[in-house]
Amino acid sequence: QLQLVESGGGFVQPGGSLRLSCAASGFTLDSYSIAWFRQAPGKEREGVSCISSTGYMMHYADSVKGRFAVSRDNGKNTVYLQMNGLQPEDTAVYFCAAGNTYRDYIISETDFGSWGQGTQVTVSS
Numbered sequence: 001q002l003q004l005v006e007s008g009g010g011f012v013q014p015g016g017s018l019r020l021s022c023a024a025s026g027f028t029l030d031s032y033s034i035a036w037f038r039q040a041p042g043k044e045r046e047g048v049s050c051i052s053s054t055g056y057m058m059h060y061a062d063s064v065k066g067r068f069a070v071s072r073d074n075g076k077n078t079v080y081l082q083m084n085g086l087q088p089e090d091t092a093v094y095f096c097a098a099g100n101t102y103r104d105y106i107i108s109e110t111d112f113g114s115w116g117q118g119t120q121v122t123v124s125s
Helices: none
Strands: 003-009 010-012 018-025 035-038 045-053 059-061 068-073 080-081 092-099 114-115 117-125
Touching: 003 092, 003 114, 018 092, 018 117, 035 068, 045 068, 045 080, 045 114, 059 068, 080 092
Parallel strands: 010 117
Antiparallel strands: 003 018, 018 080, 035 045, 035 092, 045 059, 068 080, 092 114, 092 117
């Protein structure tokens, strides 16, 4: 069974940084595209970033472009989301998800079948 576990969330002041990790167990990540989604209270889940299985292609939502960076280390079976310049509007539960499709124009939940349990990110002064 595919399992993904997110870690690295926490509390940070505006302008701060966090690095989220998404570790896989039961399978190797190197044949999957991995996406990061987030869901704030009372809002729909939003695709934040996606990275292709090779790591050569990446896509970001406009809301995080220039501040967030996704990367992967297939040797460690882990994908990362470096988040810089965090703002209160970035507060949400962040999820990683694995799928077989990479699109460079949209990050759609329907493309990803295996999900982690999420990690909370809170940005506040």
